[in-house]
Amino acid sequence: MSFPLAGNERVRDALTAAIAADRIPHAVLIYGEKGTGRHTLARFLSRAAVCGGENPPCGVCRGCRLAESGAHPDVITALPEAGKKNISVSQIRRIRSEAYVKPHMADRRVFIIDGAGTMNAEAQNALLKVLEEPPGSVVFILIAESAAELLDTVVSRCTAVSLVPPEISEAAEYIGRTSDYGGPRIISALEQTGGNIGAALELLSGGSAAARSAAERFAAYLLAPDEAEMLKITARFEKSRTEADLFLKELKLCVAREARKRASDVAAAKKLISFYGELSRFEESLKININLSLLFCALVCRAAGLNQI
């Protein structure tokens, strides 16, 4: 499996060299803002630590597959317990005693401490004891937003890995390769998040969900038009061509679904199919420099006119 993050070349080079030399550090602190790939990197490292194949993490051996599905007995994750904000000292004490138990099936046991910055000083000092003299077969992976959240003594016992958002072009290539989103939307989301891939993906999926729900509401008016309501729905998509395109695509899906549902009502199905054809033309006109308010006005007129056919 190749290194899973965009950009961050220094981190990539150092960690892939350590993995290839079978020298995964006993304690790694991965820190960076939310959305920079900290959990993705932690999963990659933990798979490498328990992989039984060639070129770890191979991604296909039993160890890799169990780790990927979250079921590997030697990969243990600690998070703040339900209803709590912090990883408690008693959780850390349990981890500490677990760390001296032999691995069940891999060569190592991996302890991921997710939200390491939530540990209070007492919990961090409890962890420090095992970081100072870690059992040979253990890897600790601490995930935090900033190294400053942790005691210097803890940080100094870890190999610190700082993650940063990649260049926008690298981030765009990464999202394009790993998702179904279209290029212009990806760039627009990344520009809003300064290249932060996680935040851009949240924006993209939020945008898709908003467009989908707006399209569903619009489609509900097609056979009983209310022009004022329809214009209200489309107003939010007048600001950006990529958002307008997204709305039209979602609307096409809704209209096609609705037409299938009403196949037995020939008159209604015909109207919907004719409107579907119109939508393709509206999509085409988005490619030329058309005024988006005018485009949506025309769309609503066409929708309202459906019932006069």
Ligand SMILES: [Zn+2]
């Ligand atoms: Zn493997």
